[in-house]
């Protein structure tokens with residue numbers, strides 16, 4: 340195999356979707372994707388003060404190694420009137436703790452310093468005291484309403500119908516999110532912010548909308564054998580959003596099991612829309628477009644396209660409902676579509692729908708039965724690995740980086756699979772049940788198929 344050839348490629352199967360296969364014979368220990376970094380993540384509130392936001396170090400609850408907080412110690416511009424009016428308050432923490440300034444600088448270099456302000460604004464909407472849970476009925480079990488696709492669409496249509504109303508936007512801006520909602524809202528906001536930065540970089544690097552790139556086809560091209568498939572440096576040059584948004588949505592599967600999450604999801608959207616996605620200013624009665632009527636020049640001096648020339652992008656390449664993209668400079672100096680344009684119901688549903696079934700738990704290391712789950716993260720290209728109950732690939736976490744290594748020699752054409760959970764030692768029925776409940780699919784790996792065929796003959 341030539342040194343630059345990709346060790347794996349994607350094939351699609353009618354039963355289990357996209358999956359990786361070996362492009363050539365691979366020895367044990369082959370690094371399949373290179374170092375993968377997450378597109379977005381969240382650390383649960385409970386662990387926020389005990390985990391480094393960059394390297395995810397966790398020391399059993401001790402926090403003496405965490406010496407930096409948010410953007411503390413960094414030279415920052417004084418917040419503008421605009422950021423202040425949007426809720427920036429210096430006494431509100433963004434909920435980021437770092438081992439040291441190295442970790443802090445790394446996080447800020449990747450996410451952008453404005454991400455700290457965004458998280459601060461979000462944290463100001465976190466409920467200070469959790470509301471007492473409503474008392475359950477006599478049997479102790481809450482009645483769970485049946486949920487259908489129609490019910491879900493109706494709920495979102497009702498939200499959509501109200502989002503043009505300044506009165507509703509003012510009400511949504513004042514929503515106080517429960518911890519689960521605020522933690523999920525952080526994951527959504529970081530994904531939107533990253534997508535925004537990708538868009539800005541594309542505009543900066545090419546004035547024409549970019550049609551190609553590794554994520555634009557259904558099966559992303561894996562360019563290089565071991566160093567850049569997931570990428571650490573060039574992440575923003577290629578549109579990883581397209582890969583992220585193409586991941587299988589498990590929205591309905593999750594809501595069928597936990598119907599109460601629908602209300603959490605709509606509240607998350609309402610808050611994000613009101614605080615980050617609305618052109619309606621608090622106190623105004625009309626919806627206005629981007630405030631400046633004079634478009635800012637692009638960095639190369641050219642005038643950006645006028646409103647009429649604004650490109651409408653397809654949703655899978657720019658949001659499922661095709662957010663209209665503005666191309667003037669925003670408050671952070673970013674040239675390209677505004678973050679506000681990306682806060683759409685379809686984008687938020689896409690992001691929330693990707694978590695169940697695709698995200699990787701951030702487990703306390705070394706992973707043992709009693710390890711804490713500190714949060715979760717989505718690594719778009721890594722999510723194309725299918726599950727096998729006798730996997731030939733194992734994942735290794737080093738800080739926030741995941742690597743995928745073959746555990747044995749693999750023949751050309753053979754499928755490359757990881758294990759989604761610790762199900763290998765269970766019997767067929769228990770394994771299948773676990774995977775159905777935790778990951779929403781009936782396992783059709785060769786081990787399960789062979790065992791099932793054996794059982795059906797006896």
Ligand SMILES: C[S@@+](CC[C@H](N)C(=O)[O-])C[C@H]1O[C@@H](n2cnc3c(N)ncnc32)[C@H](O)[C@@H]1O
Pocket residue numbers: 354355356357358585586587696697722723724725726727778779780781782783784
């Ligand atoms: C993380 S995704 C893997 C990528 C997925 N195949 C795709 O096309 O996006 C998990 C989904 O892949 C499918 N899948 C993964 N492993 C499978 C297996 N062993 N048997 C059946 N379906 C599987 C299921 O639909 C599952 O919900």
